[in-house]
Amino acid sequence: MNPLQAPIVQGWCPGALRPMQSGDGLVVRVRPRGGRLTPDQARGIAQLAAVHGNGLIDLSNRANVQLRGVTEASHPALIDGLRGLDLIDTDAEDEARRNIIVSPFWTEGDGSQEIAAALAQALSAPHAPNLPGKFGFVVDTAVQPVLRDVSADIWLETGAEGLLLATPGPLAKPVTIETAVPAAIALAHWFIAQGGVTEGRGRMANLLKHCALPEDFTTPRRPAVARPTPGMQPQGQLVGFEFGQMPYETLAALADLGPLRITPWRMLLIENLTDAPHIPGVITQPDDPMLRVIACTGAPGCLQAHAATRPLARALAPKLTETLHVSGCAKGCAYPTAAPLTLTATPTGFCLIRNGTASGTLLREGLCAADLIETNILNEFP
Template sequence: MSGATHPIVKGWCPGAHRPMMSGDGLVVRVRPFRAELTSAQTLALCDLSQRYGNGVIDLTSRANLQLRGVAEADHPALLTALDALGLIDADPAIEGHRNILVPARRDAGGLTGRLYDQVLAALPRLPDLPEKMGFAIDTGPDACLGYGSADFRFELDTTGALLLRADGAQTARPVTEATAKAALLDLARWFAETGGGPAGRMARHLTTTSLPQAWTQTEPRTQSAPCVPGSVPEGSILGAPFGKLAADDLQTLLEKSGASHMRLMLNRLFLLVDGTPGDTPFVTEPGNPLMSAHACPGAPFCPQATVPTMDIARDLASRVSGTLHVSGCAKGCALPRAADTTLTGRDGRFDLVRNGAPWDTPCARGLSPKDLNETL
């Protein structure tokens, strides 16, 4: 569904060095290197969440972590602690651009890790890019990062050869591991030199600007079915409904599971490397309707939201078919794309969008929570 204008959103995301003020305090985003934390780092982060935040860690749509409810006076101490844990960059500018998706299922020391190192090395040499732009290294055993937000995508073709694809393009440029960094810099410079900055993202830029032929040579392999909770050779995949990781629950899980590491995944999933979850409040089996429901913090935790979201999404999750998105406002932070059923907060009530995003034209407006129970 279309017809409405996409809302104006901030051109940057909260980071560790540059947190964002929300209704419950500062939001401090932590981008773990390689989307991985040791068990010791995870336990320490849980402690920091309880000491400086509200005791709940957010697992974001880009597979990062957020501490919420941090007082401004506590931010310097929290930053020092995160640095001591090796979870942040010393340079705030690099920190702001280190938006790198990697598959949780990967070989230690394999191609994915080597490409990650190349992307890290390229960050200081990139032209001035919009801060929301990011990278995906979709070179694991299955192609699994296609739905993740990224602008520069390292992928494989059907023969296993390496490609670099501009997000929004169907085809890509063949590269090798030896030429990968140079190719990434070339594509970033092309984006900047052709005026991509105002568009903000690669896919939007490509709606008005054509790529050079060299970047449209080869198709990537087909994306696999999305990962779901359950056992995998590397350990156990678990789900966090609405991306909420209660620090005390996560501490208990890490202490009892025997996991060596925690790897962050898209779709509010995480992998316990070499871990067995046992009894836990996190989702351990596929098919749980809460994993198809999306909701931002909502009011009163976000100043732009005019409605509460979490309880309504939890109540409706098992009653609607397909994906459900309850958004506190038209930005759609929890799911910035279409869902089967989208509820958008506006002036204390909800607009209903079928098969669309929060900024699309609704089919019903001004619904109360009681109206939702009768309509859905």
């Protein structure tokens, strides 16, 4: 019997107005407009996390900022504080639809921020498509697109000869800066009309398994590029965090350095900063071993987890030569795509998966954390 039990799939992502219960309280997800926080907003989130949450702040793979450990009692005051920072939508429905990841490498005048703002506005308009909670958009319209591999459904991205409208897959359709947003909204309506939504759920990749794209999607997309690593970028310093999590003091310290751009790689870009910051817990070196491991919240912070994940990932990091994903269950929240190595917790120990997702084909099962740490078992599978 496969020990990977089917996880509970919620079918929606937490928001600020509609938080999700976790093992350490409510998870409140803030969606910064244009993927950017001003210093005042970042400082404000840090203070609110300290006062109304447990002080821990996550960066999500949807380029959002999550406050953890919020209670039913503290949630209303937290929302008031976030509203004062201009980080709250009109209602939970608008918030859920505004699921937009923006390339952190945009520059003034390249249109990225304008497209993202227009898309957000279109998604909250009266006749906006009624999309499932996990349906997401990408605005990757800087010189070099970098977000082809993120979890999303519709992309607006830079192609070889101009802007493109794309879905998961190799082909796209040319658009202009003026037609980009209307074309993205039209494609979202097409997704619904083709039966992409069932019981409030649905993703474009699933629809495209049995439904062809409109025939004007004939332009090849540019190939995916490697995930960026911490260091200097033309727009500022890119910095990482162990498991994409930081205490509120770290965010407050970063806010003093400049505006922050949120990335889907659980890193932040500090605008216009030329020297690497020296802040405890902030990863500035591309070869830091902690960048080789990805781990979800795990036990006890997640109610679905079968084991703790982060202590194991931390212990294994120095031994690794390739990326390892440690998942508390088969859902694989922290890394929905295939990783070179994955350890998925089950009620009977960890399962090892090679080049797969957290619910992929098992190579070994029943592994215990202590044996994994003491032996070289992970490096025995080419």
